[in-house]
Amino acid sequence: EAGVAQSPRYKIIEKRQSVAFWCNPISGHATLYWYQQILGQGPKLLIQFQNNGVVDDSQLPKDRFSAERLKGVDSTLKIQPAKLEDSAVYLCASSLVLQMHSGNTIYFGEGSWLTVV
Amino acid sequence: SQKIEQNSEALNIQEGKTATLTCNYTNYSPAYLQWYRQDPGRGPVFLLLIRENEKEKRKERLKVTFDTTLKQSLFHITASQPADSATYLCAPFFQKLVFGTGTRLLVSP
Numbered sequence: 128e129a130g131v132a133q134s135p136r137y138k139i140i141e142k143r144q145s146v147a148f149w150c151n152p153i154s155g156h157a158t159l160y161w162y163q164q165i166l167g168q169g170p171k172l173l174i175q176f177q178n179n180g181v182v183d184d185s186q187l188p189k190d191r192f193s194a195e196r197l198k199g200v201d202s203t204l205k206i207q208p209a210k211l212e213d214s215a216v217y218l219c220a221s222s223l224v225l226q227m228h229s230g231n232t233i234y235f236g237e238g239s240w241l242t243v244v
Numbered sequence: 245s246q247k248i249e250q251n252s253e254a255l256n257i258q259e260g261k262t263a264t265l266t267c268n269y270t271n272y273s274p275a276y277l278q279w280y281r282q283d284p285g286r287g288p289v290f291l292l293l294i295r296e297n298e299k300e301k302r303k304e305r306l307k308v309t310f311d312t313t314l315k316q317s318l319f320h321i322t323a324s325q326p327a328d329s330a331t332y333l334c335a336p337f338f339q340k341l342v343f344g345t346g347t348r349l350l351v352s353p
Contacts, residue, residue: 131287169248169333169343170288183340218287230276230295230337235287 129153131236133219139242145207148239152200152221158182159196160233161204162218170218176202177225209243216240246271248344250334256350257324265319265347267334273312274336279319282331282346291332292319324351 132151140146152159158177162170173192175183178199187194191210196202206213216238222231249268257263267277276295280288294301294310294317301308307320317336321328331346 167345169335169345171343172340175340220287230278230293232290232293233341235289237285237287 131219131221131234133217133236133239135239136237137240137242139244140209142211142243143208145205146209146241147206148204148217148219148241150202150204150219150236152202152219153234156221156223156234157199158222158225158231159202160220160222161194161202162220162235164216164218164238166215173204182225206241209241211243214241214243246336246338246342248334248336248342250332250344251347252345254348254350256352259325259351259353261324263321263324263328263349263351265332265334265349267317267319267336267344269315269336272338273315274338277308277310277317277334277336278341279306279308279317280333280335280343282333288333288343321349324349326351326353 134149160175161173163173164170173187174194176196179196192206194204218235218238220233220235222233247270278293279291281291282288292308294308305322309318329351331348333343333346335341335343
């Protein structure tokens with residue numbers, strides 16, 4: 128079974144530029160997540176989709192970050208304009224259903240490493 | 245807001261010994277707690293889930309305990325191997341998974 132696919136794997140941009148990350152979840156997974164992981168920290172949830180609807184985007188800096196999941200499959204995360212503190216790994220993940228009290232396993236991709244200089 | 249505490253210092257042990265990692269949380273108890281393994285440059289990989297009404301869960305050489313009174317989960321790896329060297333993240337579920345900073349485990353031959 129194919130895992131969560133992400134691209135690009137690495138990206139270096141200057142501050143104030145824009146960047147976009149793409150994610151293809153595991154086939155059949157209804158829920159898709161974007162996490163930000165800063166070096167030395169645990170992943171922090173940015174946004175969670177159930178099919179193509181947003182379930183939680185409370186920690187997404189909406190003045191510069193945006194995400195969409197058209198057709199309920201692939202997703203893109205965009206940062207515009209980027210700041211130095213956005214340097215992090217952006218992890219996409221998916222789960223079969225919405226992870227409420229059932230405790231569904233979340234499957235992570237390898238991540239997209241962003242360096243803002 | 246919830247605070248998740250894991251040892252920020254790396255844990256160094258010798259091959260064959262039991263590694264014990266700690267996860268503490270504040271405020272109210274989670275419905276369940278998950279443990280993940282993360283290797284350098286890779287995404288986290290799910291290992292175990294333990295629910296609030298379970299005291300202990302085992303999977304091969306892994307054991308997780310959950311003490312809601314102490315607000316703590318312990319993660320044990322018995323007969324540790326160098327291949328177990330990685331960062332281990334705990335993630336209690338408080339309406340959503342909240343990840344700790346992780347503890348790096350180094351197993352020496």
